Amino acid sequence: MIELHDPRGSPETPSVRIATRPKSLYGLTIGLLENGKENADALIDRTAELLTERGATIVRARKPSFSRPAPTDVIDSLAHCAAVIAAHGG
Amino acid sequence: MxxxxxxxxxxxxxxxxxxxxxxxxxxxxxxxxxxxxxxxxxxxxxxxxxxxxxxxxxxxxxxxxxxxxxxxxxxxxxxGTRDVVAPNVARSTDTVDLTEIGELLEPLRASLREDGATLALDDVRAGVVHARLEVDEAACADGTCVLPRRNLVALLEAALRARYDGMHVELDDSRERSLAGT
Structure with missing residues (x-):
């Protein structure tokens, strides 16, 4: 008997864990991630101003390429934040 | 995106x-x-x-x-307290127009062009979009700068199903033709 193994993989859908949301932004550190496209910086600048008015502390980061996922060091720089906003300009 | x-x-x-x-x-x-x-x-x-x-x-x-x-x-x-009204735009594939599909998929096609590939839309019939992916070997010699076929098809179908019920994609992928020819 010949046993045939199909080398094709099957699409795998990873299970994703959604982070628990905070109850308030006041006093929290919020990360703002800019992807480098046009006006992403303006979106982030104004967001930073408004969230600061709401009592948040802002940490900013920028992706080296908008067409690639953020590299590990950029993600690491935001991993301590209570929440992140990622702005995709364009 | x-x-x-x-x-x-x-x-x-x-x-x-x-x-x-x-x-x-x-x-x-x-x-x-x-x-x-x-x-x-x-x-x-x-x-x-x-x-x-x-x-x-x-x-x-x-x-x-x-x-x-x-x-x-x-x-x-x-x-996590946003009031969400999900857009309800899915509709039957009976009235699908290829131009409309092209417009819907244009952001994705633009991303593919940036990665050195062209997605051509040939036809739509009976709820199936027939498309061709041509990967520019000069820009992407091994084809790995573009999503794998199965992921690309999944992405296209999910994008289409945001507007059309049960749409499928048949993709002719130049990377597979290259493999078959070797």
């Missing part, structure tokens, strides 16, 4: 709630990427704040105004 959703997935997996700003033309790609990553479409509805496309040609003060108008929605999204 798909990269921003991937960034969000990475941050969420590390326990960091993440909200994404995006232009509304990228909504189908956001849905498609979310589904590939194992999110529900509701994740996009709840955590992506869309702005009218384009934002690139707006003045800085205009962009500031967009954020001013959206900030309460952003705050609710961050806190």
């Amino acid at each position: 798909s990269c921003s959703v991937r960034d969000a997935a990475e941050l969420e997996s590390r326990g960091v709630p993440t909200v994404v700003y995006a232009n509304d033309v990228f909504r189908p790609i956001a849905y498609g990427t979310a589904e590939i990553l194992g999110f529900s479409r509701a994740y996009v509805d709840e955590n992506v704040v869309f702005f009218a496309h384009p934002t690139s040609n707006l003045t800085r003060s205009h962009v500031f105004g967009l954020v001013d108008d959206a900030i309460e929605t952003v705050e609710r999204a961050l806190l």
Whole structure:
């Protein structure tokens, strides 16, 4: 008997864990991630101003390429934040 | 856009709630990427704040105004208390027009062009879009700078199903023709 193994993989859908949301932004550190496209910086600048008015502390980061996922060091720089906003300009 | 959703997935997996700003033309790609990553479409509805496309040609003060108008929605999204009204746009494939499909998929096709590939739409019949992917060997010699076929098909179908019920994609992928010829 010949046993045939199909080398094709099957699409795998990873299970994703959604982070628990905070109850308030006041006093929290919020990360703002800019992807480098046009006006992403303006979106982030104004967001930073408004969230600061709401009592948040802002940490900013920028992706080296908008067409690639953020590299590990950029993600690491935001991993301590209570929440992140990622702005995709364009 | 798909990269921003991937960034969000990475941050969420590390326990960091993440909200994404995006232009509304990228909504189908956001849905498609979310589904590939194992999110529900509701994740996009709840955590992506869309702005009218384009934002690139707006003045800085205009962009500031967009954020001013959206900030309460952003705050609710961050806190997980956003009132979400998911767009209900799915409709039968009986009245599908290839031009309309081209417009729907244009942001994704543009991303593929940036990666050195062209997605041509040949036909749509009986709920199936027939498409061809041509990968420029000069720009992407081994073909790996473009999504693997199965992921690309999943992304295309998820994007299409944001508007059309049960749409499928038959993709003729030049990378597979190259393999078959070797």
